[in-house]
Amino acid sequence: MLGVFESLKGLLKAHSVCIDGPAFRLHYRCTVLILLSASLLLSCRQYFGDPIHCIQKDVKRIDAVENFCWIHSTFTLPHAWNKTVGVSVPHPGIDTHKEGQDKLYHGYYQWVALVLLLQGILFYMPRYVWKLWEKGIMKSYALDLKNPLLPTSESKKSYQLLTHSLHIHWGHNKSYFRKYIFCEILTLLNVIFQMFLLDKFLGGAFTTFGIEVVKWTDWEQDYRTDPLVKRFPRMTKCVFYDYGSSGDVQKVDALCLLPMNILNEKIFVFLWFWMVFLCVVSAITLFYRFLLAAMPMLRYCVLVTRAPQASKGALDRLVGSSGLSDWFVLYLLSKNIDSTHYRAIVSHLAAAMEQNGYVPRPSSSKDNTTYV
Template structure:
């Protein structure tokens, strides 16, 4: 099993350069890892056996019945959910079907692994777009300043390069920040879309699935037929038509066991609570971005908290002359370079801005 999931270890690897926020990483790392792991797990027949087992008297055609029922889906009977198991019906939702009675078909189980794989791709899409738009800018800014111990000549050269780059691009980072915020919005929209997609996929059962689970948690297992067993039945029915010995059409009424549904219900319970959590966190993050854009003092406090060793006056000068876009670059820079180097770069940048032109001689004198 470890070999099966070895291909996913890249999602756990820490990136050398941070170009996004923690809430954004929940979408493309934790969520994608869970979805791809669940998809692989459901595809591993050696751990859970065949996905369907049908009970039928004639063992000669059992393989044909199982294949037919898997392809054409099985069903349960809604009127049989409230009947007593072991007395009126053999299993929840299983009863003798009469003409005109409703059937609830269970055809989703054929596609669960593929749907989870598709969801993993969609959750990674905002990250993919951001990597394309970011173009390695923050990696170029960081240079080798993430290492605290550098020779004086190397650190001075890196300071000058970084300060010069920040200075000439100051006030022109709007596109950089806007694209990132758009990706955060896209991540939130994607979560909502995924919940609606799963609700359609499961026949309208997903949007309230977690609420129903909480409501029925205290019930005894024998009576907890809704929503766990009802949405993911272990035992279903299937009708197969064949020719009998006389050449007449013969109806074969088979019971089919779906072993993977015990795993499917756990996957979708976790997904419901996780997606609700992602929606809340993403909405709070976007509101936080709005506050940052509207309140320069909040931007200043965040930078001071992130780089407490930096000059408070220098940070106040930079925040006062910048909008959210330039602040965002400074914040990401604080995440990617050593705090000592960051303090020097901030002071150097303020000196360059006060001169309104970058003077390498003046900056060199600053570091002496």
């Protein structure tokens, strides 16, 4: 089992350069890992057995019946859902079929593993798009400054290069930030689309999965029936037609056990709660971006919290002279270089900006910071 998931361990590795936020990573790391793991689980017959097992008196052709029923899907009878199991019907949804009665066909189980794989790819797409647009800019900014033991001569050279680069691009980072915000919006739209996709795939049942499960757990044990059995039946019916020894058409009515549905229902119930969680987190993140755009003081507080060793006066002047896009670059930079180096970079940048008239020089009564 561990060997099966070994190929996914790359998703757990921390990236050398951070170019996004925690909510963004929930989509392309945690969610992709969950979806691919579920897809692999459903493909492991050696651990969970065959996906279908049919019961029929003629055991000589049972393999043919099982293959036929797997390919052409099985069905249940809606009128038999509410009948007493063990008295009127052998299993929920299983009864003698008569002409004119409705059949509810279940063919989704053939595609569950592929659908989960497709969803994993779609959840990774915003990250892929952002990487194409980002083009390694933050990695080039970070240089070797993540190393706190960088020699003094090399650190001074890196300070000069980074300060110069930040200075000449100050005020021109709007495209960089807008592309990232677009990818964050894309993650929210994607998870909403995925919920509608699963709802369509499961016949309109996915939108209420979590609500039904919560309601079901509150019912009394003697009177409750699992609502997910209708969408993930354990036992279904299948009709197979064959020729008899005399050449006439014979009807084979088989019962088919679907053991994988025990795993399917748990996967999709978990995905319902997880996707609702992603929607809420993504919406809160976008609202947080709006607050950052509207409140420079909030941007200052975030940077101070992120880099407490940096000069408060320098940060105050840089944030006051910057828009949200420039602040975003400073924020990402604080994640990718050592705090000591970051303090020096902030001081160098503030001094360079003041010399060129971008921000007012600090008065001695307000700030005694020395910019080296």
